[in-house]
Amino acid sequence: MNKREVHMVQLLSIVLCSLSITFSSSGCSSKSKGDNGDTGPAPTISINDVTLFEGNSGNTDFEFLVTLDKKSTRDVTVNYSIVSVSAKAGEDYIVPASLSLTFPAGETQKKLIIPVVGDDIKEGDDAFTVQLQNPVNGSLLKLVGSGTIRNDDTRVAYTNTGYDAPASYPGYTLKWADEFNGPSLDASTWGHQNGDGCPGICGWGNNELEFYTDRPENLYFQNGKMIIEAKPESYQGKNYTSSKILTQGKRPIKFGRIDIRAILPKGKGIWPAFWLMPEKSVFGGWPRSGEIDLMEVVGHEPGKTYGTLHFGPGPGSTQISRNFSLPSQTFNDEFHVFSLEWKEDQIKWLVDGNVFSTVNKADLGSNNYPFNEEFFLIVNLAVGGNWPGNPDATTYFPQWLIVDYIRVYQ
Known part of the structure; x- marks a missing residue:
């Protein structure tokens, strides 16, 4: 040649x-060359999931592992963002100053650290996600890493601020009270009504979603307060648990004044109530012997309380219901006192000492007036039902009904 x-x-x-x-x-x-100068296709990038307890103080580092499926002869970079699910930036976790990772040539693993803020306050398991984006010299395979902050605390956060009722009233004497200062429920006053109402009245007649229990996970005491906790869990075929207590057969009430100081829960599908049912159903089954709803709140309207009478010949209820709304707050912000003034042929509803509804016997018209008989008191926290609807993605769990005291005067 x-x-x-x-x-x-x-x-x-x-x-x-x-x-x-x-x-x-x-x-x-x-061999053919990939776009990044390496032989073959560019490396793929993935991120793992992390679940840890938050800790009681300081920060706990959530270490996400970001990996390449193979080495590269070029630097590989990827940006990321942090998206809150239920965890809150700055409160539950700290956003790093830099939101970018670089893999020098030949490296296949990098740690991405998100500091999680520890505290001693009971809350739900919170979540956030780390989302990879904008890769250079690589492609995304698993681009979302889930961070789950497990609760490891037992103290419910609240202060004692808010309205407090007088300890006495002219013309009344204290018949009985529960200040909830002990470590357990007073068995001489209260009993539990557990279950989901089945088989007799499944969903308690309202298509509720909870199973009521007497477990300490659902009813407990803290600093002189009784706390009923509604929580999401699979239990006895239901997806939520809570508690329901009542004075039936132990503390009958006929006329007088009832004061209940409480902080109420909130959220779509959350339904706390203080209400009374007849001890003996003199006039027949519900609603003929009546029902008195001292306080009901549906959680998507956390600043509005309802006072209602149920009566009538049945099978459905005839009712008189009125409501009261706080001007700017919610009943979840601090303690309020929900009261009933009950006399023969008349019932009044009050919030923080102010009357917002009065019903007289004459207001029932031709209907029988069943409210001059003995009734018993019920305290419960329902989840879901015909009125509040079911919880949705905006509903935060657990939710707490916090009761400071119940006082009955006659």
Whole structure:
């Protein structure tokens, strides 16, 4: 081969190599090149999930592992963002100053650290996600890492601020009270009504979703307060648990004044209530012997309380219901006192000492007036039902009904 032929062969080799076409074993790779300069396709990028307890103080580092499926001869970079699910930025976790990772050539693993803020306050398991984006010299395979902050605390956060009722009233004497200062429920006053109402009245007649229990997970005491906790869990075929207590057969009430100081829960599908049912159903089954709803709140309207009478010949209820709304707060912000003034042929509803509804016997018209008989008191926290609807993605769990005291005067 003469010099001109050698030169032509070399020139042809350069052209073919630039087109990634194999020419010979001398001077030209026999493999195609990816966009990043490596042989074969670019490395894929993935991130794992992390679940840890938050800790009681300081910060707990949630270490997410971001990996390449193979080494690269070039630097690989990827940006990320943090998206709150139920956890709150700045309160539950700290957003790093830099939101970018770089894998130097040859490295396949990097740690992405999100500091989670520890505290001693009971709350639900909170969540956030780390989302990978905008890769350079790589492609995304698993681009979302879930961070779950497990609760490891027992103290419910509240203060004692809010309205407090007088300890006495002219013309009344204290008949009985529960200040909830002990470690357990007073069995001489209260009993539990457990279950889901089945088989007799499944869903308690309202298509409620909870199963009531007497477990300490659902009813407990803290600093002189009784707390009923509604929580999401699979239990006895239901997806939520809570508690319901009542004075039936132990503390009958006929006329007088009832004061209940409480902080109420909130959220779609949350339904706390203080109400009374007849001890003996003198006039027959519900609603003929009546029902007195001292306080009901549906959690998507956390600043509005309802006072209601149920009566009538049945099978459905005839009712008189009125409501009271706070001007700017919710009943979840601090303690309020919900009261009933009950006299013969008349019932009044009060919030923080102010009357918002009065019903007289004459207001029932031709209907029987069943409210001059003995009734018993019920305290419960329902989840779901015909009136409040079911919880949705905005509903935070657990929710707490916090009762400071119940006082009955006559």
